[in-house]
Amino acid sequence: MFKTKKAISVLLTLVLVLSMSVTTLWAAPGDVVDPTAPVSLTVHKYLSEVPSTTFGDGLTPPSIPNLAPAPGVTFTLTELVNVTQDTTIDNCQKGTFKLEGTTNGAGEIVWSTAQNALKQGFYILEETYSPYNGTVSASNPNGKIAAKAAPSIVTLPFGMLGTNGTEYNYNVHVYPKNVTDDNYKKTVVSGADVYKPGDAVEWQIETPISSQDTKAYKVTDQLDSRLTYQSASVKMLIPNSSSPSAAMSEGSDYTLTHVNGLVTVTLTSDGLAKAKENKVIFIQINIQTKVNDTAFQAGDNDAIVNGAQLSFTNDGSSEEQKIDIPTPATITLSNLEILKTDKKGDVLADAQFKIAATEGNALAGTFMKDSQGNELILTTDAQGRASASGMPFSEVNADGSINVYLVEIKAPNGYELPQVSSIGGGTQPVIYKVVMEKGTSVTITASSGQQITYNPFSGGMTIKNLKPGEGGLRLPVTGGTGTIIFTLIGLALIVSATLIFVKTRRASSK
Numbered sequence: 490m491f492k493t494k495k496a497i498s499v500l501l502t503l504v505l506v507l508s509m510s511v512t513t514l515w516a517a518p519g520d521v522v523d524p525t526a527p528v529s530l531t532v533h534k535y536l537s538e539v540p541s542t543t544f545g546d547g548l549t550p551p552s553i554p555n556l557a558p559a560p561g562v563t564f565t566l567t568e569l570v571n572v573t574q575d576t577t578i579d580n581c582q583k584g585t586f587k588l589e590g591t592t593n594g595a596g597e598i599v600w601s602t603a604q605n606a607l608k609q610g611f612y613i614l615e616e617t618y619s620p621y622n623g624t625v626s627a628s629n630p631n632g633k634i635a636a637k638a639a640p641s642i643v644t645l646p647f648g649m650l651g652t653n654g655t656e657y658n659y660n661v662h663v664y665p666k667n668v669t670d671d672n673y674k675k676t677v678v679s680g681a682d683v684y685k686p687g688d689a690v691e692w693q694i695e696t697p698i699s700s701q702d703t704k705a706y707k708v709t710d711q712l713d714s715r716l717t718y719q720s721a722s723v724k725m726l727i728p729n730s731s732s733p734s735a736a737m738s739e740g741s742d743y744t745l746t747h748v749n750g751l752v753t754v755t756l757t758s759d760g761l762a763k764a765k766e767n768k769v770i771f772i773q774i775n776i777q778t779k780v781n782d783t784a785f786q787a788g789d790n791d792a793i794v795n796g797a798q799l800s801f802t803n804d805g806s807s808e809e810q811k812i813d814i815p816t817p818a819t820i821t822l823s824n825l826e827i828l829k830t831d832k833k834g835d836v837l838a839d840a841q842f843k844i845a846a847t848e849g850n851a852l853a854g855t856f857m858k859d860s861q862g863n864e865l866i867l868t869t870d871a872q873g874r875a876s877a878s879g880m881p882f883s884e885v886n887a888d889g890s891i892n893v894y895l896v897e898i899k900a901p902n903g904y905e906l907p908q909v910s911s912i913g914g915g916t917q918p919v920i921y922k923v924v925m926e927k928g929t930s931v932t933i934t935a936s937s938g939q940q941i942t943y944n945p946f947s948g949g950m951t952i953k954n955l956k957p958g959e960g961g962l963r964l965p966v967t968g969g970t971g972t973i974i975f976t977l978i979g980l981a982l983i984v985s986a987t988l989i990f991v992k993t994r995r996a997s998s999k
Contacts, residue, residue, distance in 0.1 A: 522657055527602035528609055528645040529660045530566065534559040534596040558596025563618035565589050566600060569611040569642070578640055578804050581613055589617070607645070615640040616665065638665045639702045639803030673697070675797050675818045678775065682889065684793075684820050686782045686881045690716065692818060694774040695726070696799045701765055705756075705802035705809065708774055712750040713793045715784040715879070719777040721745055723754055725764055726771035735767065752776055782860035784822055784879030787867055791824035791878040822879040823891060825923065829873040831904065836873025841866050841899035846883040851894040851920045857881055866898070886924070895921040 535558055568586040569576070588605055590598035600607050616638035646657040678691040696708055712718060723737040723745075739745050742760035746753045754774055756764070764772070784793070796817035802809050825844070829837040843864055845851035856864045857880060867875040884892035896918050900906045908916040 522609070522646060523659075524609065526609075526646070526659050528607055529599060529601035530607065530612075530614075530643060530645060531600075531660070531662045532564055532590070532592065532598040532614070533662060533664045534562050534592045534598075535664065558592070558594070559619075560592050560594045560596055561619070562592045562596075562616060563589065564592075564598060565615050565617045566612050566643075567615070569613055572611045576611075576642075578613065578642060581642065583613065591618075609645050612643045612645065613640055614643050614663065614665075639699065639806060641665070641702075673799075673812075673814045673816075675795065675814045675816065677818045677820055681820075683823055683891070684780050684784075685823065686780050686784050686879060688780045689719070690778045690780060690793075690820055692776045692778065692795055694776070694797045694814070695771050696774075696797075696814075698764060698769060698772050698801075699803070701768075702804045703761060703764075703801055704804050705800075706761065706772070707753065707755040707800040708772070708797060709754075709800070710752040710774075710776060710795065710797045712752065712776075712778060713795060714750065715781055715793055716750070716778040716795070717781045718747045718750065718752060719779055721747075721752060721754065721774060721776045724773040724775075725767060725769040726773055727767050728770055730767075734773065737763070780820075780822075780879070782881075785857060785859055785865065785877070785881055786879060787865060787875070787877055789824060789826065789876045789878060791822040793820050793822065795819070823882060823893075823925065824876065824878045825880065825893065825895070825925075826876040827867065827869065827874065827895075829869040829875070829901070836869075836871075837901040837904065838869050838871050838873060839899075839901045840869045840873075840875075840897060840904075842875060842895055842897050843867070844877060844880060845894040845896065845920075846881065847892075848894055848920060848922065851896050856896075869901075891925045893923050893925070895923055 566588045568584040569581050570584040571582050586608075588600050588607065590600060592598055602608065641663070643661060643663065645661060646659040647661045648657055674693070674695040676693050678693050679689060681688060684690065692710070694708060694710065698706060723739070723743050724734045725737055726734050737743055737756075737760055741757065742763060743757060744753075744755045756772070763769075780793070794817045797814045798811055799814070800809050800811045827842060829840040831837055843856040843866060845856050850856065859865045865877065867877055869875045880893055882891045882893055886892065897906055898918070907919040
C-alpha cells in the first residue's frame, strides 16, 4: 500500500534575465562611454513561481512582488577576452580576472570597482554552488535547488536601449531566479477511485522550461510493469495568450519513443524554436496507459506510483542536468488481506484461498486467474497472513462498493475446512461475500446467510479453523416457502477487509 511521503521541495533553476544576445552586447547608444567611470554589478537571486520569458535591461526594477530571496548561492564572474561580434556563451574565451561571491540574506551579491577592482568590459556570470540540499527549515524553506542557472554574458557598462537610448548604465543589476517545485506536476487525469486490470489511466506531466535559453529538453517516464503504454501527446502552455495552450506536432516539434515501458519525449530544434517564439513557460505531456493483467497478484501491492524526470541543457553549457519530479502520481488497486487463526486465536500457516468475481463463479469453481492464466491461490504464511491486490472485480454496487467472493480450498494440517450442508446432501465450502465500501466498514456475508459488518483493522479479515470435534454441521432447515437456510456452526468470523480509495490530487506542482 502506498504510504504518504513527506514531499521535499525541489527547485528548477533557470536564468531568466540578462541572458543577453550578441546584438545587445554591441548596441551603441548615442553618447560615448566614459572609460574612467567606476562600474558595479549586483546579482539578485530570487525564487519565482513561474519562469520569466523576458530579458532584463540591467536596471533596478521598482518592485519584485511575491518573490523570495535565495541566500547562500555562489556565483563566479569571469572576464572575457578577445570578444568579437561573433562571441557567444558557447565560444567565449575566459581571461584570468575572476570574482566569486555568495548571496547574502537578501539574496544579493555586489561587486564594484571600489571594493573588488571590477573594471569595464565583458564578463560571463555562472552559478557555481547552491546550499539548498533538500533540508527544509526556517532558514532554508525552499529545499533543494537541483539545477544550476544557465550562464549569461554581462557587459559593463550596459547600453540602455530605452526611450531615448542616449545613456550607459554603469551600475548593472541582474536577476537570475529559481522556479519552485509547485510547477513540477505529475497527476492522474482519469478520475476512478480504484482501478482493475483493463482500466484506462491517463497521466499528465507539466514541467517548466526556460524557452529563451534552453538548447536541449527531454522528459522521461518509466511506467510501472503493471501499466501498458497506449499513446501520448504534447502541448505548449503559453502565458498571457488568448490561446493558453497549443499542440505540438510529433516528428517536427518533438520525438516520441516507448521501449520496455520507458516513454521519452524530446523537443527538436524546431520545437525549441517554437517554444522560444511563443515565450512558452511549461511543456505538458499526456500519456495514455492501461492497467494490465499483471496487476492481479498475491501480496499487498495495491499502489501504482508513476513519476517522471526532466533532462535539459542550457545555452553556454554542455552539462545535461536531470531533475526528478518531487511528488509522483499514484493510483490504487483493490486490496484484500486475510489473517488465519484457530479457535484460540493462534495464527495458522498453509491455509489456501481462491477469489471469485461473482457468487455464481464461486459455486461453479471458476476463480480469478493471474497473468499466466492460472487460478491465483493465496496461501497464509508463518504469521497466518495472505493478501491479494489488483483483483479483476466485476460487481460494483450503486454506492460504489465492490463485491468479491472468497473460498477456502485447503485448511492447515489437522484442521477442518469451514463448510455448510448442501441441499442434495453432503457439504460444500463456505463462500464469503466481501463487500468493500468507500467508507470505513466492510460487510461479509457467509453462505450460511449470516451477515456481519465490522470496521476494518490492520489485520485484515480473520477466519478461524476448527479441529475435528470442535464443531459440527447442522442439517438444512426447510421453511414454509421452501427456502433453505444454511447455518454454520463452529466457525467464528471477525471480518475486516480493507480497500483504500485514493484520489490523486490534480495539483499544479508538483
